[in-house]
Structures are given as structure tokens and as C-alpha cells.
Amino acid sequence: MDFSRVELSAQDRAFQQELREFLTALVTDEVIRRDRETGENFDETVHLALGAAGYLAADYRSEAEGGFDAVRRRIWELEIGRAGTPWFHWGTTAMVARSVQAFGAPELVERIMPGVLSGELRLCLGYTEPEGGSDVATCKTRAVRDAGGSGWIVNGSKMFTSNAHNAQYVFLITNTDPNGPKHQSLTMFLVPLDSPGVEIQPIRTVDGDRTNITFYTDVRVDDDHRIGPVNGGWAVLREALKVEHGTVARDDSGLQKLATMxxxxxxxxxxxxxxxxxxxxxxxxxxxxxxxxxxxxxxxxxxxxxxxxxxxxxxxxxxxxxxxxxxxxxxxxxxxxxxxxxxxxxxxxxxxxxxxxxxxxxxxxxxxxxxxxxxxxxxxxxxx
Ligand SMILES: Cc1cc2nc3c(=O)[nH]c(=O)nc-3n(C[C@H](O)[C@H](O)[C@H](O)COP(=O)(O)OP(=O)(O)OC[C@H]3O[C@@H](n4cnc5c(N)ncnc54)[C@H](O)[C@@H]3O)c2cc1C
Structure with missing residues (x-):
């Protein structure tokens, strides 16, 4: 491991200063106090302001796509953490957006990406079920083709769907072949949370975090909201899990975030x-x-x-x-x-x-x- 210091250029120092000032004005004591009180790890005003200033887009995109270079990404990650920004919801949103971009229908990608980058659309994770979360492939939430064949009907429940109440979509693991082998029976969907039949109930954890249990009763989802092949959800999920586990390949700048959290x-x-x-x-x-x-x-x-x-x-x-x-x-x-x-x-x-x-x-x-x-x-x- 290389522990040498990185000398910041004048432009990078100016970027750091500007970002610090931006965050100081935005992430006030009141924002932090409210976040501790609600346990939501999210503040819509902060999120929208980061989107409007172009920071979410710069963080999401690679340098080649116009995003931060390695030094600025490092500065960004450090400053956002140091400011105590209620921030964890962006991680799940970005992770799901990458899966949608990699495996979703192009029209769906086009529809959601502007809102993701502006901060208006947030995406949450619907993996864990009441009967267990460590083995995510053991999924009982069912999706079956609807009568017309153009969509799916989803029934089931998910535990710990954090930030569902602040999100517009949930990235949902469903079982589409209960008789098939475990890892070949899953299909992923991006389910709009305002769909009829979705119910979100708050859960307060012992440490004061706010999360949710979400129920899906005859929820109709268009097939164009399917992410990846039918019964091919494990491959989609595996990529997202790698990001969540922090086991993605590292670039050679030596500046990349060392681990998740x-x-x-x-x-x-x-x-x-x-x-x-x-x-x-x-x-x-x-x-x-x-x-x-x-x-x-x-x-x-x-x-x-x-x-x-x-x-x-x-x-x-x-x-x-x-x-x-x-x-x-x-x-x-x-x-x-x-x-x-x-x-x-x-x-x-x-x-x-x-x-x-x-x-x-x-x-x-x-x-x-x-x-x-x-x-x-x-x-x-x-x-x-
Ligand atoms: C605050 C909070 C927010 C969360 N947010 C989300 C979210 O947004 N979306 C989502 O889908 N999930 C979320 N989760 C769920 C989280 O990912 C699961 O709680 C976690 O994966 C463990 O699953 P479980 O709680 O069902 O425990 P279980 O899987 O039932 O495990 C129970 C115990 O058995 C142990 N255990 C299980 N399997 C093994 C094994 N193979 N080897 C050794 N020990 C094992 C576990 O370590 C644990 O101690 C959240 C959880 C919390 C607490």
C-alpha cells in the first residue's frame, strides 16, 4: 500500500474549498440534528441541492464520461463524510441505477436517469424478506405473468426496505419459478413505489434508524420495468452485491475508496x-x-x-x-x-x-x- 501524500494542484484545492463551503452552508447543525432524530440517513433538501449543483452526476459518472477524476472523487468522498451529510441513500440509488443501466430496457434507463442525477428520483433495495436476508436468493416474493402477458403481478413482502418512504422505485428481487433451482428462479424488477398494492410501514430499529417493511399485494408491474432476463436475476443481483460488498475491481490511482462504509x-x-x-x-x-x-x-x-x-x-x-x-x-x-x-x-x-x-x-x-x-x-x- 502506498501511504505517500498527494500534492493537490491549485485547482483541486479551489475545488475542495468550494465544496467545503457548499457543504457547510447546506449540511447545517439543524440538518444533522434532524437526521439523528429521524434516523433516516436522508435529507431531501440536501439531496436535491447536491443534484442541482451537479455533484451527484459528477460522482455517478466516470472521468471519461465527465465525472470526477480520481483526486476530486477522493476529495468529494472525504468532504461529504466529514460534513456528516445524511447520505447513505445516494449509495443505494447509484448502485441500483448502475444495474438498471447495465441490464434494463433503454427506454427505462432514459426515463429514470435524469431524475436520478438531479436527485428527484431515489431508488431503494428490496432484497431482505421477513424470513431472512443473509441468503438473498431464498426469495418468496412471487411475480407471475399477468393475463395479457405484458406485465407481472407481484405478491409478497420485504423487510428493512430502507428509505422506501423517500424513494420512487424499489429494486425488487422476485421469484418467478418456485420449482426451479434457487439461483435460476429469480427475476429483478424496478417497481414504482406509487403502484396500487404497495404498502410501506415504518420500522424503528433499536439504534434509532428508520427503515420499513414493504408489502406488495397484486402489484402490477410492466414488463419494461424488468431488469435483466426472466429467471436470470441472480446475475443482475450479483453485480449489485459486489458493489455493496466492496469487492469491485480497483483502479490503479491508489485513491479509490478503500471499502464500503x-x-x-x-x-x-x-x-x-x-x-x-x-x-x-x-x-x-x-x-x-x-x-x-x-x-x-x-x-x-x-x-x-x-x-x-x-x-x-x-x-x-x-x-x-x-x-x-x-x-x-x-x-x-x-x-x-x-x-x-x-x-x-x-x-x-x-x-x-x-x-x-x-x-x-x-x-x-x-x-x-x-x-x-x-x-x-x-x-x-x-x-x-
Ligand atoms: C438498519 C437496517 C437497514 C437495512 N436496509 C436494508 C435495505 O434497504 N434493503 C434490504 O433489502 N435489506 C436491508 N437490511 C437488511 C440486511 O441486509 C439484513 O438484515 C442482513 O443481510 C441480515 O439478514 P437478516 O436480518 O434477515 O438476518 P439472518 O439472515 O436471518 O441472520 C440471522 C443471524 O444469523 C447469522 N447468519 C446467517 N447466515 C449465516 C451464514 N451463512 N454464516 C454465518 N452466520 C450466518 C447472521 O450473521 C445473523 O447473526 C437492513 C438491515 C438493517 C438492520
């Missing part, structure tokens, strides 16, 4: 820095900083695991260091460190769940990177 560790680093400025240095703070540095330097799936595990491990230490007032949330009178450590403590829990649990990632590392055999969860023979 680096925004979470940037937030954590900001809190640790602040705490380091108000308490006496000690072993536990030193350990937190060392763990933080290691997590920030770990790439791909290792980074994904290191980030969530580090947050889970150091947040209680940070709260202890601050004393009892460290357990008070942001906005509460007397909260130590403005409630930062308490927020990281709550954020750490879902960070190790959404997009795949830590256990599942550790198994993927064991199998894909270390070449270990698949785990066997059955008790050894003779043990009951």
Missing part, C-alpha cells in the same frame, strides 16, 4: 479526535486511535469488517472515558462530546448488519480469500 469510520474518527481534545490521553484512547487507523487502512471486505467491528469495540470505551455524561444523546443537556460517542455506539450495531452481517463477511473472507471450506454448522456426529 468508510463514511462511518470518518464520522467515528471525527468523534475520537474531538474526545482526544477534551480528555487526558490514556491507554483506552490510544487503543481506540490505533484500531481506528487500522480500520481506515483496511481494504475491501477486510475494511468492511474492520470498520464495523472497530466501531462496536471502541464506542463503549469512548463512552466510558467520557463518564456517565458520555451516554447522553446529542441534543440532551450535559451530553459529553455533544453525544458523538453515544451516536457511534448506536450506529455501530446496524453497520455490522446492513449490506451483510459481519459473520457472513467473515465467512466470505474465509472462503474467497483464505480458501477455507464452507463452514459446517451441524454438531459433530454423535453430539446431539
Amino acid at each position: 468508510t463514511e462511518h469510520i470518518t464520522l467515528t474518527a471525527t468523534v475520537v479526535d474531538r474526545i482526544a481534545g477534551i480528555v487526558e490521553p490514556g491507554y483506552r484512547l490510544g487503543r481506540a486511535v490505533a484500531r481506528l487507523e487500522a480500520a481506515m487502512s483496511s481494504p475491501d471486505m477486510y475494511g468492511r469488517v474492520a470498520i464495523a467491528q472497530t466501531m462496536r469495540d471502541i464506542a463503549p470505551d469512548l463512552m466510558d472515558i467520557l463518564g456517565t455524561a458520555g451516554a447522553l444523546p446529542e441534543g440532551t443537556a450535559g451530553a459529553a462530546d455533544g453525544g458523538g460517542a453515544e451516536y457511534i455506539y448506536r450506529l455501530a450495531s446496524p453497520t455490522g448488519i446492513y449490506g451483510g452481517t459481519l459473520e457472513v463477511f467473515r465467512n466470505m473472507i474465509a472462503a474467497q480469500a483464505l480458501g477455507l471450506p464452507r463452514p459446517i454448522y451441524l454438531p459433530p456426529k454423535g453430539v446431539r
Whole structure:
């Protein structure tokens, strides 16, 4: 790994300055306070402003298509994280948009892309079902051809459809061949969330996040909203999952985001820095900083695991260091460190769940990177 510093050109420094000023004016204390309170990880005003200023398009597009070059992309990712921008919904929107572009009908791509890049259209993920999410291919939500043959009728439910209430479409895994082999029975759709028969119910997680359960009752979806071949959904999904898992091929600039969810560790680093400025240095703070540095330097799936595990491990230490007032949330009178450590403590829990649990990632590392055999969860023979 190359740890050398990148010297910014005058133009890049000007870009950074302009972006900082833009974000400072946009992501106000009030925006952050509201985000912590609602747990939505989304703010429409912020999202639309980033779209109108062309930042969403520049982030989405490659340099060859007119998007950020590697240095500006890095600046962008760091600044958006440092500002504490309610931001996670853009990641899912961009990920789904890429799948639609790669596998969807050209007319559908043409219809949605302008809205995606302006911020007006948001796309959410409908993978997990009430009976289990780790094995996404075990999907019970059914899609069957409608009588006329020009569309599909969808019935089922999805758990944890985050931001469905702020989105216009859900990228839905359906089963179109219940008797077929698991990975050859899936079909993906981009379902308009204002379709009759879609119901969105809020769920508040233990850490204060707002997500949803979504129900689909005789929802009619046009065939031109199918993404990829019938029963060929696994190949479509696999590409999107690679992005979510952070296992996509890296360019050779050395500047690419190291792992998914680096925004979470940037937030954590900001809190640790602040705490380091108000308490006496000690072993536990030193350990937190060392763990933080290691997590920030770990790439791909290792980074994904290191980030969530580090947050889970150091947040209680940070709260202890601050004393009892460290357990008070942001906005509460007397909260130590403005409630930062308490927020990281709550954020750490879902960070190790959404997009795949830590256990599942550790198994993927064991199998894909270390070449270990698949785990066997059955008790050894003779043990009951
Ligand atoms: C706040 C939040 C937001 C989310 N947002 C979305 C979203 O927008 N869209 C969406 O589709 N989903 C979303 N999810 C769902 C998330 O992806 C799933 O929760 C996750 O994949 C785990 O699935 P599950 O909760 O059904 O747990 P299960 O799959 O039922 O797992 C239960 C337990 O068993 C363990 N386990 C399961 N399989 C294995 C295995 N093979 N090896 C070892 N251990 C295993 C898991 O680690 C876990 O501890 C969200 C979840 C949360 C908490």
C-alpha cells in the first residue's frame, strides 16, 4: 500500500474549498440534528441541492464520461463524510441505477436517469424478506405473468426496505419459478413505489434508524420495468452485491475508496479526535486511535469488517472515558462530546448488519480469500 501524500494542484484545492463551503452552508447543525432524530440517513433538501449543483452526476459518472477524476472523487468522498451529510441513500440509488443501466430496457434507463442525477428520483433495495436476508436468493416474493402477458403481478413482502418512504422505485428481487433451482428462479424488477398494492410501514430499529417493511399485494408491474432476463436475476443481483460488498475491481490511482462504509469510520474518527481534545490521553484512547487507523487502512471486505467491528469495540470505551455524561444523546443537556460517542455506539450495531452481517463477511473472507471450506454448522456426529 502506498501511504505517500498527494500534492493537490491549485485547482483541486479551489475545488475542495468550494465544496467545503457548499457543504457547510447546506449540511447545517439543524440538518444533522434532524437526521439523528429521524434516523433516516436522508435529507431531501440536501439531496436535491447536491443534484442541482451537479455533484451527484459528477460522482455517478466516470472521468471519461465527465465525472470526477480520481483526486476530486477522493476529495468529494472525504468532504461529504466529514460534513456528516445524511447520505447513505445516494449509495443505494447509484448502485441500483448502475444495474438498471447495465441490464434494463433503454427506454427505462432514459426515463429514470435524469431524475436520478438531479436527485428527484431515489431508488431503494428490496432484497431482505421477513424470513431472512443473509441468503438473498431464498426469495418468496412471487411475480407471475399477468393475463395479457405484458406485465407481472407481484405478491409478497420485504423487510428493512430502507428509505422506501423517500424513494420512487424499489429494486425488487422476485421469484418467478418456485420449482426451479434457487439461483435460476429469480427475476429483478424496478417497481414504482406509487403502484396500487404497495404498502410501506415504518420500522424503528433499536439504534434509532428508520427503515420499513414493504408489502406488495397484486402489484402490477410492466414488463419494461424488468431488469435483466426472466429467471436470470441472480446475475443482475450479483453485480449489485459486489458493489455493496466492496469487492469491485480497483483502479490503479491508489485513491479509490478503500471499502464500503468508510463514511462511518470518518464520522467515528471525527468523534475520537474531538474526545482526544477534551480528555487526558490514556491507554483506552490510544487503543481506540490505533484500531481506528487500522480500520481506515483496511481494504475491501477486510475494511468492511474492520470498520464495523472497530466501531462496536471502541464506542463503549469512548463512552466510558467520557463518564456517565458520555451516554447522553446529542441534543440532551450535559451530553459529553455533544453525544458523538453515544451516536457511534448506536450506529455501530446496524453497520455490522446492513449490506451483510459481519459473520457472513467473515465467512466470505474465509472462503474467497483464505480458501477455507464452507463452514459446517451441524454438531459433530454423535453430539446431539
Ligand atoms: C438498519 C437496517 C437497514 C437495512 N436496509 C436494508 C435495505 O434497504 N434493503 C434490504 O433489502 N435489506 C436491508 N437490511 C437488511 C440486511 O441486509 C439484513 O438484515 C442482513 O443481510 C441480515 O439478514 P437478516 O436480518 O434477515 O438476518 P439472518 O439472515 O436471518 O441472520 C440471522 C443471524 O444469523 C447469522 N447468519 C446467517 N447466515 C449465516 C451464514 N451463512 N454464516 C454465518 N452466520 C450466518 C447472521 O450473521 C445473523 O447473526 C437492513 C438491515 C438493517 C438492520
